[in-house]
Amino acid sequence: MEAASIPQTPTPPQRKLGDVLRDNSLWLIFGLVLVLLAIIDLKEQDNILPLANNIKDGLSVGTIWALIALGYTLVYGIIELINFAHGEVFMIGSFITVSLFVTFGLTEDTALFGLIIGMFAALVIAMLGSGVLNVMIERVAYRPLRGAPKLASLITAIGMSFILQNVGLLWRPTPDSAPDLIKSQVELFTLFGVDVVRSDVFAVAVTIPLLFALLYFVGQTKYGKAMRATAQDPDAARLMGIDVNKTISLTFLLGGLMAGAAGLIYALYNLTIQFNQGFTAGLIAFTAAVMGGIGNLKGAVVGGLLIGFVQQTVESRVDNGSAWAPAVVFAILVLVMVFRPQGLFGEETREG
Amino acid sequence: MSAIRNTFGRVSGLVPFWVWCLVWLLAAIAFGFIGDEVFSDELYDASITTLGYVMMALGLNIVVGFAGLLDLGYVAFYAIGAFMGGWLMSAQFSDRDIHFLVSDVTEKLPGIHLNFFLVIFLAAAVTAFWGAVLGAPTLRLRGDYLAIVTLAFGEIVPRVFELSESGLFGIGSTNWSNGRQGITPVDKPFAPIPGLDEITRLDITPYFFIALFMVVLVLFLNFRLRDSRLGRAWIAVREDEVAAAAMGVNLVRVKLWAYAIGAAIGGFAGAFLGVYRNTVNVDQFEFGFSVFILAMIIIGGMGNIGGVIAGAITLSLFERFALPELNPLTQSLIDFDITAISFGIFGFFLLAMMILRPEGFIPNRRRKMELHEGEDDETATGPGDESLYAVRG
Numbered sequence: 001m002e003a004a005s006i007p008q009t010p011t012p013p014q015r016k017l018g019d020v021l022r023d024n025s026l027w028l029i030f031g032l033v034l035v036l037l038a039i040i041d042l043k044e045q046d047n048i049l050p051l052a053n054n055i056k057d058g059l060s061v062g063t064i065w066a067l068i069a070l071g072y073t074l075v076y077g078i079i080e081l082i083n084f085a086h087g088e089v090f091m092i093g094s095f096i097t098v099s100l101f102v103t104f105g106l107t108e109d110t111a112l113f114g115l116i117i118g119m120f121a122a123l124v125i126a127m128l129g130s131g132v133l134n135v136m137i138e139r140v141a142y143r144p145l146r147g148a149p150k151l152a153s154l155i156t157a158i159g160m161s162f163i164l165q166n167v168g169l170l171w172r173p174t175p176d177s178a179p180d181l182i183k184s185q186v187e188l189f190t191l192f193g194v195d196v197v198r199s200d201v202f203a204v205a206v207t208i209p210l211l212f213a214l215l216y217f218v219g220q221t222k223y224g225k226a227m228r229a230t231a232q233d234p235d236a237a238r239l240m241g242i243d244v245n246k247t248i249s250l251t252f253l254l255g256g257l258m259a260g261a262a263g264l265i266y267a268l269y270n271l272t273i274q275f276n277q278g279f280t281a282g283l284i285a286f287t288a289a290v291m292g293g294i295g296n297l298k299g300a301v302v303g304g305l306l307i308g309f310v311q312q313t314v315e316s317r318v319d320n321g322s323a324w325a326p327a328v329v330f331a332i333l334v335l336v337m338v339f340r341p342q343g344l345f346g347e348e349t350r351e352g
Numbered sequence: 353m354s355a356i357r358n359t360f361g362r363v364s365g366l367v368p369f370w371v372w373c374l375v376w377l378l379a380a381i382a383f384g385f386i387g388d389e390v391f392s393d394e395l396y397d398a399s400i401t402t403l404g405y406v407m408m409a410l411g412l413n414i415v416v417g418f419a420g421l422l423d424l425g426y427v428a429f430y431a432i433g434a435f436m437g438g439w440l441m442s443a444q445f446s447d448r449d450i451h452f453l454v455s456d457v458t459e460k461l462p463g464i465h466l467n468f469f470l471v472i473f474l475a476a477a478v479t480a481f482w483g484a485v486l487g488a489p490t491l492r493l494r495g496d497y498l499a500i501v502t503l504a505f506g507e508i509v510p511r512v513f514e515l516s517e518s519g520l521f522g523i524g525s526t527n528w529s530n531g532r533q534g535i536t537p538v539d540k541p542f543a544p545i546p547g548l549d550e551i552t553r554l555d556i557t558p559y560f561f562i563a564l565f566m567v568v569l570v571l572f573l574n575f576r577l578r579d580s581r582l583g584r585a586w587i588a589v590r591e592d593e594v595a596a597a598a599m600g601v602n603l604v605r606v607k608l609w610a611y612a613i614g615a616a617i618g619g620f621a622g623a624f625l626g627v628y629r630n631t632v633n634v635d636q637f638e639f640g641f642s643v644f645i646l647a648m649i650i651i652g653g654m655g656n657i658g659g660v661i662a663g664a665i666t667l668s669l670f671e672r673f674a675l676p677e678l679n680p681l682t683q684s685l686i687d688f689d690i691t692a693i694s695f696g697i698f699g700f701f702l703l704a705m706m707i708l709r710p711e712g713f714i715p716n717r718r719r720k721m722e723l724h725e726g727e728d729d730e731t732a733t734g735p736g737d738e739s740l741y742a743v744r745g
Contacts, residue, residue: 170692323515337493
């Protein structure tokens with residue numbers, strides 16, 4: 001009698017080596033790949049410069065995926081919806097950027113001061129444009145279906161994505177080139193034998209302040225708190241006086257802002273933009289978000305950088321690499337979703 | 353609206369179901385004989401492609417409509433089926449010399465040349481296998497994760513074909529696909545009976561009847577499956593996985609069968625379309641095609657065989673005729689080519705349908721109830737609440 005009424009304190013489960021390995025399996029696989037690549041490089045060239053170059057390129061292109069992935073992860077975290085049209089928001093961000101460059105009359109010969117002002121203005125407008133577009137997408141395509149089965153909103157998301165892609169097609173029917181404002185291939189400095197060019201520095205320099213601003217906003221402000229509360233339990237959040245609809249709109253706005261910034265970086269990094277860039281980019285970034293554990297902001301950033309590395313490695317080491325890279329990334333997407341839906345950091349997601 | 357439907361229901365109930373089937377079949381056969389003379393050649397040509405799409409839609413309907421597994425990568429099975437047709441009925445592998453039941457002309461060509469009527473069933477078998485293989489990883493996923501995984505497969509498969517110009521994954525040096533050029537020409541169907549012994553590209557009537565024959569087969573399969581034990585299990589899984597499992601439905605087996613049969617029909621139709629178009633080209637296998645087929649079954653009514661057929665015919669003819677017809681109008685009004693944005697228009701259809709009438713124009717009654725579940729008590733439940741498809745383990 002006595003014994004039964006005392007709640008048994010559960011003994012903490014022994015963490016076996018197998019559990020530790022499984023919880024960190026993605027990191028382990030990634031580490032193994034790094035070691036393997038290093039060995040290959042050492043064997044073929046006596047140094048690991050190719051690997052170092054892959055990492056550098058991966059980090060800089062990864063910032064683009066990270067920024068887009070944040071949009072997926074924010075939205076999924078709050079309403080458990082894959083915002084399929086997010087890649088298209090990023091594409092529209094690129095388009096706005098390049099159009100603004102033309103409007104402002106920015107060329108490679110513009111004086112530095114004007115260039116900085118112009119690019120900053122373009123960044124702000126592209127971010128706002130994409131953000132507002134994302135909020136509108138939510139209004140039109142997702143809000144009417146809040147109570148319906150999840151698949152319904154996934155299908156409207158696809159519909160939305162096609163509509164936007166065709167808007168892009170009407171805007172620029174053929175691939176367009178962006179002005180090389182930052183003289184992207186000019187070498188800035190050499191670090192351990194790796195040449196760092198301007199576009200690498202530019203990508204990182206734009207991304208880092210945005211990341212910190214976003215983390216601060218979500219983690220420290222009242223609005224961020226409302227977002228986290230809504231993500232945890234929309235009903236309880238509503239009872240606590242949080243305007244759930246506004247909070248969801250705000251989340252879409254933030255995601256759109258990041259996608260707009262990614263669009264600008266992409267335009268200046270790749271120097272070509274086209275209407276169907278959003279589909280592949282969206283899927284790659286979604287892979288990054290899943291890899292980092294969907295709903296996890298830091299995870300999305302780390303995932304983006306890792307996917308950038310994978311992509312650059314495949315592109316530089318495999319025949320026909322730039323055609324294979326998306327297929328490899330999608331294969332990773334499938335593997336992670338099936339075997340490790342919690343992602344890198346092992347936090348339980350609601351889907352996992 | 354409902355009054356009209358009730359009246360229609362009463363009238364159609366007067367004669368048995370098989371009479372209706374016979375009426376439609378006779379109408380289709382009559383169209384096959386005189387369609388190209390009464391209407392235009394272009395419509396006749398479009399109707400053959402449409403029959404191919406009808407098969408595809410019926411196949412996808414098994415996965416999405418019956419079993420409730422949103423498959424966004426259906427194009428993968430189109431690709432596999434079409435490439436089976438391309439490989440087994442062309443001079444692609446010119447170092448081989450295999451002929452089986454082919455016409456005298458084809459007999460002299462190098463490469464693998466099997467009989468069309470064998471190849472379509474081979475393609476169905478192979479795609480069924482791949483349907484199960486690609487479906488297997490998704491078994492532990494639900495809802496949108498499942499959809500994304502199938503989408504990823506739909507992107508990977510055509511890319512693998514495209515990049516296998518010399519060897520598969522760098523193994524061997526066989527040219528599997530000619531890269532972006534694709535495999536062309538592909539043999540014509542052949543059978544030693546009048547009408548099928550000398551098919552030319554000038555008279556496409558035989559193709560219509562071959563396609564019609566295939567559609568009838570697929571339809572028969574669909575109706576029999578829907579009413580079978582397996583079909584009822586699919587519906588049970590669609591409505592509530594956990595409850596179905598508790599009732600003794602073997603989820604793994606049932607879902608894999610849905611993927612395999614859905615894929616088989618996709619491959620069956622894919623082989624036909626590859627042969628009819630006389631080319632197997634990677635450009636055909638884009639994500640947009642998966643969505644095109646998905647739009648057909650959503651507009652028609654998921655889970656309802658008649659609705660799916662109507663949706664497929666409508667959308668296919670809409671793409672082929674309505675948009676080009678509208679084009680002069682939009683050109684003159686706002687100077688803009690409306691055919692360029694056909695996929696945007698399908699996207700709009702999807703969006704509008706899901707918001708206004710998610711059950712489709714000719715709905716399946718059960719499916720309609722499922723899709724509207726939780727709408728009345730929306731205020732009581734809320735955004736993050738458990739919905740029908742999101743049952744989590």
